[in-house]
Amino acid sequence: MNNRFKHICVIGLGYIGLPTAATFAAHGVKVTGVDVNPYAVDVINQGKVHIVEPDLDALVRDVVAQQKLSAQLTPAAADAYIVAVPTPFKDNHEPDLKYIEAAAKAIAPHLTKGNLVILESTSPVGTTEQMAAWFSESRSDLTFPQQAGEEADILIAHCPERVLPGKVLQELISNDRIIGGMTARCSQAAIDLYKVFVKGDCIETNARTAEMCKLTENSFRDVNIAFANELSIICDKLDINVWELVALANRHPRVNILQPGPGVGGHCIAVDPWFIVSKTPEQARLIRTAREVNDSKPEWVIDQVKIKIAEFLQANPEKTIQDVTVACYGLAFKPDIDDLRESPALNITKKLAEQGLNILVIEPNIQELPAKLPSNIELITLNDHQQADIHLILVDHSCFKLSLRLNSEYIIDTRGLIK
Known part of the structure; x- marks a missing residue:
C-alpha cells in the first residue's frame, strides 16, 4: 500500500461512496465516511448497510469490526478526500451542484498542504475547476492548481465512477479508471491512491476530458x-x-x-x-x-x-x-x-x-x-x-x-x- 494515504475521507455514503469506502478500508486504509443522513451513519457504525448491493453487507461488517471504517456527519482531517455526492438537475434540466458545493465547503476547513481531493460525482464539464474555486474562496492561505499549477498546495482531480449496480464491488477493482487531474502531478497522486485496490488500468487525462468521458459513456447508452x-x-x-x-x-x-x-x-x-x-x-x-x-x-x-x-x-x-x-x-x-x-x-x-x-x-x-x-x-x-x-x-x-x-x-x- 502507498504509505502516502493512510487516512482518507469519503463524502457521501450512497451506492458509490459506501462500496468505495469499504473497499479502501478492506485494503488497509483508515477510512472516515461522511454522510448528511444520520440513519445511514448510525447503521454503518453498527456494521450494517442501508442499501442493497451484493456482498456489501459482509464487507462493511468486517471493516467496521476491524475499526478501519467509521461514519460521521461531518468531514475529518485526512490525507485524501473523495467526493461522491449526488448531482441532480433542476426542473429546467440545468445541473444542480449544491451537494458538491456543500461538500467542498465542509472539507475546506480541514485541508492541509499535500492533501488530495478527488471528485467522483458525475458532473458537467468544468465542475472540478468550480470545486477548486470554492476551496480557494474558503482557504486563501493555501494554493490550488488553478493558481499555482504543479506547485499547488492542494491536489485536485476528477475520477468518474463507472460501476454496474449489482456488481459494484467486483467492478470497483477490475474496471479501468479515467484519472483527470487539474495538473499532471494531481493525476499521479490520484493514480497512486486508486492503485491501492484498482487492478484495471488507471488512464491519465485532464479534468475536463474525464468529466466529459463519463457523460459521453452514458449519452452513448441513452441514444x-x-x-x-x-x-x-x-x-x-x-x-x-x-x-x-x-x-x-x-x-x-x-x-x-x-x-x-x-x-x-x-x-x-x-x-x-x-x-x-x-x-x-x-x-x-x-x-x-x-x-x-x-x-x-x-x-x-x-x-x-x-x-x-x-x-x-x-x-x-x-x-x-x-x-x-x-x-x-x-x-x-x-x-x-x-x-x-x-x-x-x-x-x-x-x-x-x-x-x-x-x-x-x-x-x-x-x-x-x-x-x-x-x-x-x-x-x-x-x-x-x-x-x-x-x-x-x-x-x-x-x-x-x-x-x-x-x-x-x-x-x-x-x-x-x-x-
Missing part, C-alpha cells in the same frame, strides 16, 4: 436505448413484435440493438446527457432528442394501460373504472436491485395511482413503499398477482422470468418477458 424505445413504438403502430424484430436484426454481424423498456432510469443515464445539453444546447441535438424520446416513453406506457383498461371495461360492462386493479411488476430502475432513482417504473406507477386506479406493486427487492407514493398503492408478493385485472410488466427481475405465467389477455409487457 442507443432511445433507438430501441422508438422502434418499440413504431412496431406497436405497425403490429410487429419488437422483441422478435430486434432478435432478427441482431443476427446481422454488425448490428446490436438494445432491448426496449418503459423508459430510462438510474442516477446516470437519465441525468448525465442533460449536462452535455446544458453546456452546448445548440450542438447537442441528437443527445437532446434521445433524452426526449426516453423521457416520453413512460407516457406512452400509461396510454397502453388506458387502452387495456378500456378493453377490460368493454368486456366487463358490470364494472366501473373504480373496480379495476392494475398490478405493476417492478419499481426499480433495472433488474434485481432496490435502486429506485429516476426509475421510469416508479414514475409510471405513481402516475397511474394519481389517476385514481387501484394499484398493486410487486417489487421483491424492497420491504416498504417510498413515502412519496399515493396511498392507493399496495405492496404485494408475486404469489398474489392474480388479484389484478390488468398486468403491467415494468422490470425484468429474475424471479419474474422464473415464475411469471400470467393467464390473462390484459397484459402490457414493456420488457418482453411474456413470449
Whole structure:
C-alpha cells in the first residue's frame, strides 16, 4: 500500500461512496465516511448497510469490526478526500451542484498542504475547476492548481465512477479508471491512491476530458436505448413484435440493438446527457432528442394501460373504472436491485395511482413503499398477482422470468418477458 494515504475521507455514503469506502478500508486504509443522513451513519457504525448491493453487507461488517471504517456527519482531517455526492438537475434540466458545493465547503476547513481531493460525482464539464474555486474562496492561505499549477498546495482531480449496480464491488477493482487531474502531478497522486485496490488500468487525462468521458459513456447508452424505445413504438403502430424484430436484426454481424423498456432510469443515464445539453444546447441535438424520446416513453406506457383498461371495461360492462386493479411488476430502475432513482417504473406507477386506479406493486427487492407514493398503492408478493385485472410488466427481475405465467389477455409487457 502507498504509505502516502493512510487516512482518507469519503463524502457521501450512497451506492458509490459506501462500496468505495469499504473497499479502501478492506485494503488497509483508515477510512472516515461522511454522510448528511444520520440513519445511514448510525447503521454503518453498527456494521450494517442501508442499501442493497451484493456482498456489501459482509464487507462493511468486517471493516467496521476491524475499526478501519467509521461514519460521521461531518468531514475529518485526512490525507485524501473523495467526493461522491449526488448531482441532480433542476426542473429546467440545468445541473444542480449544491451537494458538491456543500461538500467542498465542509472539507475546506480541514485541508492541509499535500492533501488530495478527488471528485467522483458525475458532473458537467468544468465542475472540478468550480470545486477548486470554492476551496480557494474558503482557504486563501493555501494554493490550488488553478493558481499555482504543479506547485499547488492542494491536489485536485476528477475520477468518474463507472460501476454496474449489482456488481459494484467486483467492478470497483477490475474496471479501468479515467484519472483527470487539474495538473499532471494531481493525476499521479490520484493514480497512486486508486492503485491501492484498482487492478484495471488507471488512464491519465485532464479534468475536463474525464468529466466529459463519463457523460459521453452514458449519452452513448441513452441514444442507443432511445433507438430501441422508438422502434418499440413504431412496431406497436405497425403490429410487429419488437422483441422478435430486434432478435432478427441482431443476427446481422454488425448490428446490436438494445432491448426496449418503459423508459430510462438510474442516477446516470437519465441525468448525465442533460449536462452535455446544458453546456452546448445548440450542438447537442441528437443527445437532446434521445433524452426526449426516453423521457416520453413512460407516457406512452400509461396510454397502453388506458387502452387495456378500456378493453377490460368493454368486456366487463358490470364494472366501473373504480373496480379495476392494475398490478405493476417492478419499481426499480433495472433488474434485481432496490435502486429506485429516476426509475421510469416508479414514475409510471405513481402516475397511474394519481389517476385514481387501484394499484398493486410487486417489487421483491424492497420491504416498504417510498413515502412519496399515493396511498392507493399496495405492496404485494408475486404469489398474489392474480388479484389484478390488468398486468403491467415494468422490470425484468429474475424471479419474474422464473415464475411469471400470467393467464390473462390484459397484459402490457414493456420488457418482453411474456413470449
